[in-house]
Amino acid sequence: MKLTDHHPSPIARERAGYRKRQTVRSVLVAAASTGVLGTLLVLAVTGSPGWERVRQSFLDPRIGREALPEILTGLWLNVRLLFFCALGALALGLLVAVLRTLRGPVFFPVRALAAGYTYTFRGLPLIIVIYVLTLGVPGLRLQGMPPVLILGGIALVLTYGGYLAEVFRAGIESIHPSQLAAARSLGLTYRQTMRHVVLPQAVRRVAPPLLNDVVALQKDVGLVSLAGPIDAVRAAQIATAESFNYTPYIVAGVLFVLLAIPLIAVTDWVTLRAARRQAAR
Amino acid sequence: MSVPVLSCRGLRKVFGGHVVLDDLDLDVAEHEVVALIGASGSGKSTLLRCVNLLEEIDDGTIGLDGEHITDPRTDPDLVRRRIGIVFQSYNLFPHLRVLDNITLAPVRVHRRDRAEAEAQARELLARVGLAEKAGDYPDRLSGGQQQRVAIVRALVNSPRLLLLDEVTSALDPELVGEVLTMIRDLKADGMTMVLATHEMGFAREVADRVCFLDGGRVIEDGPPEQVLGEPTQPRTRQFLRRIIEAGRLQVG
Numbered sequence: 001m002k003l004t005d006h007h008p009s010p011i012a013r014e015r016a017g018y019r020k021r022q023t024v025r026s027v028l029v030a031a032a033s034t035g036v037l038g039t040l041l042v043l044a045v046t047g048s049p050g051w052e053r054v055r056q057s058f059l060d061p062r063i064g065r066e067a068l069p070e071i072l073t074g075l076w077l078n079v080r081l082l083f084f085c086a087l088g089a090l091a092l093g094l095l096v097a098v099l100r101t102l103r104g105p106v107f108f109p110v111r112a113l114a115a116g117y118t119y120t121f122r123g124l125p126l127i128i129v130i131y132v133l134t135l136g137v138p139g140l141r142l143q144g145m146p147p148v149l150i151l152g153g154i155a156l157v158l159t160y161g162g163y164l165a166e167v168f169r170a171g172i173e174s175i176h177p178s179q180l181a182a183a184r185s186l187g188l189t190y191r192q193t194m195r196h197v198v199l200p201q202a203v204r205r206v207a208p209p210l211l212n213d214v215v216a217l218q219k220d221v222g223l224v225s226l227a228g229p230i231d232a233v234r235a236a237q238i239a240t241a242e243s244f245n246y247t248p249y250i251v252a253g254v255l256f257v258l259l260a261i262p263l264i265a266v267t268d269w270v271t272l273r274a275a276r277r278q279a280a281r
Numbered sequence: 282m283s284v285p286v287l288s289c290r291g292l293r294k295v296f297g298g299h300v301v302l303d304d305l306d307l308d309v310a311e312h313e314v315v316a317l318i319g320a321s322g323s324g325k326s327t328l329l330r331c332v333n334l335l336e337e338i339d340d341g342t343i344g345l346d347g348e349h350i351t352d353p354r355t356d357p358d359l360v361r362r363r364i365g366i367v368f369q370s371y372n373l374f375p376h377l378r379v380l381d382n383i384t385l386a387p388v389r390v391h392r393r394d395r396a397e398a399e400a401q402a403r404e405l406l407a408r409v410g411l412a413e414k415a416g417d418y419p420d421r422l423s424g425g426q427q428q429r430v431a432i433v434r435a436l437v438n439s440p441r442l443l444l445l446d447e448v449t450s451a452l453d454p455e456l457v458g459e460v461l462t463m464i465r466d467l468k469a470d471g472m473t474m475v476l477a478t479h480e481m482g483f484a485r486e487v488a489d490r491v492c493f494l495d496g497g498r499v500i501e502d503g504p505p506e507q508v509l510g511e512p513t514q515p516r517t518r519q520f521l522r523r524i525i526e527a528g529r530l531q532v533g
């Protein structure tokens with residue numbers, strides 16, 4: 001019998017009808033409870049004794065509009081830094097993780113160096129790394145010193161590379177040894193096994209935590225402003241100091257969230273897909 | 282019959298103080314099918330893994346077509362390209378489609394043309410009735426289908442020797458037959474094989490020789506009728522009695 005030839009029995013139709021009524025009911029209940037809660041929240045905030053003052057100093061539309069261009073210029077810096085630093089940190093993390101898996105006495109120094117790097121930079125506060133690179137290194141007065149912005153970017157890449165290396169390493173170690181045995185038994189070299197069998201599976205497995213770290217990086221790239229470059233938060237700070245009003249911070253905060261939403265959505269989607277694949281096994 | 286395809290002499294393998302293989306000798310001639318039987322933990326898998334250089338032996342030598350492959354100066358990657366192995370748990374690559382599982386080694390290792398390798402892979406898949414599965418991921422296949430893909434993957438390298446490690450043990454009973462049929466066809470094609478197995482009936486049917494592993498050695502070696510029918514060693518008799526009690530071998 002074909003799929004289309006099937007006529008549901010009365011019991012199946014009754015079940016489907018019941019489920020449909022239940023679904024409609026749940027949606028109505030959710031809408032009603034959301035409405036009630038939202039109204040209560042708005043009444044509580046706007047009805048509070050200090051509301052007028054808070055509204056004036058945090059939600060002044062005129063000041064927000066005036067500060068917006070500066071903040072957007074700063075935000076563009078955040079976006080560029082995020083893009084290049086994320087790429088750099090992912091590449092560095094992957095490289096270090098792979099170096100740490102190399103076996104044999106020849107690679108001992110490489111392994112030791114890679115391990116020392118992850119220990120150091122995961123322990124070191126990012127602010128200190130940024131200060132050392134942007135203030136300390138130029139003090140060497142070497143020829144061809146890159147601008148402060150690049151140095152700050154390097155500080156971010158070094159710190160986040162340490163975190164990402166550990167995420168990659170966890171992924172590599174989660175691949176069952178039988179996969180390596182199968183690859184080696186086919187004549188693949190260690191490098192080919194890594195490249196075609198281990199890493200593709202490992203990266204897929206740790207994609208959610210990797211993206212999570214990229215979301216965290218997005219909030220930390222602004223710290224390069226400690227060394228001078230003006231990012232969105234620093235721009236808001238300057239605007240606030242000029243107007244004695246905190247609205248620019250709110251503007252910057254909203255922009256950051258808007259920027260993060262697509263990234264977080266992608267992370268959630270990848271996580272969900274990974275979970276589904278796992279469940280399918 | 283000149284040089285044996287596989288020739289193990291005085292093999293010894295120790296795992297942390299536990300001697301698994303102890304002065305083991307085994308020869309396999311060209312086109313010969315040898316079944317390894319023995320209790321669980323008797324070292325069947327270890328022997329196969331040593332032959333494929335996945336484990337390093339502690340003493341003895343292994344020869345492949347007369348060449349000492351256990352010489353530290355030989356390149357293990359080159360040796361493995363001449364020996365195929367299939368594992369109990371298939372070990373297909375879950376992130377690659379069936380076709381890519383099969384062509385990975387030919388394309389990356391043997392540097393063969395991808396189109397040509399794919400054509401060969403499709404032909405082999407068609408021969409075992411899996412033509413329409415070429416584009417699927419392994420987790421969409423049944424255990425028997427996965428194991429047949431794993432055998433095809435090992436065959437596409439045209440190995441001199443095929444090692445099969447309990448390739449039906451993880452399968453539901455009704456799926457065992459399709460894999461055994463495939464091995465039967467390989468024997469008909471003249472493939473030299475060593476297979477560790479619990480399927481005594483199959484060992485009797487397909488093997489030219491049955492070797493009983495016990496205490497790290499081959500203590501009984503002969504035609505299936507003799508080793509399974511009238512074993513000379515008390516240990517073999519004891520093992521077979523337990524197998525018969527478990528219902529894995531028809532008497533007679």
Ligand SMILES: Nc1ncnc2c1ncn2[C@@H]1O[C@H](COP(=O)(O)OP(=O)(O)O)[C@@H](O)[C@H]1O
Nearest residue numbers: 296297301319320321322323324325326327328
């Ligand atoms: N990688 C390993 N490390 C330690 N012991 C092992 C390892 N592989 C196998 N063994 C031991 O070697 C013995 C033989 O195992 P195995 O070759 O798998 O037996 P069989 O395949 O005949 O069941 C067992 O006692 C097992 O515990």
Ligand SMILES: [Mg+2]
Nearest residue numbers: 325326327447
């Ligand atoms: Mg075994």
